[in-house]
Amino acid sequence: MAHVLVFAGGIGARMKSNDIPKQFIDVDGKPIIIRTLEHFANHPQVEDIVISCLAEKIDYLKMLIAKHNVGKVVSVVPGGANGHQSIHNGLVEIEKNSKPEDIVLSCDGVRPMLSQKLISDCIETAMAHET
16 A cells, blocks of 8 residues: 655745745645645555645645545644654654555655656555565
8 A cells, every 4th residue: 555645844945935835836726735736646556645734734735635626635744843854743644544564655745746657656666675
């Protein structure tokens, strides 16, 4: 089974977008994070998605997920003080409903340039090298 962790706890400091974190910036009518999530939600081998997000944006993100009908999101957890901590928080959540043989894919929430083939290749490679 493939679980996905999308980490979106950053504030976009380098972009100097003080009013909105970069993962929530609209690109052609959809926030970047929604575009990222849709790729995973539409992949047949992805069982579920956990997102680690800025704590103060969790309700907003849940609203966006509902508005854009993004499936497979089972949990949104608070991110950490940095990327590593955000990933850790998400992995702790995934571990609650996973088995040792399951695969976890992780993706930055602001990386929407994915394809179904790329996701399939990542799952296949992880399965081939599973120990």
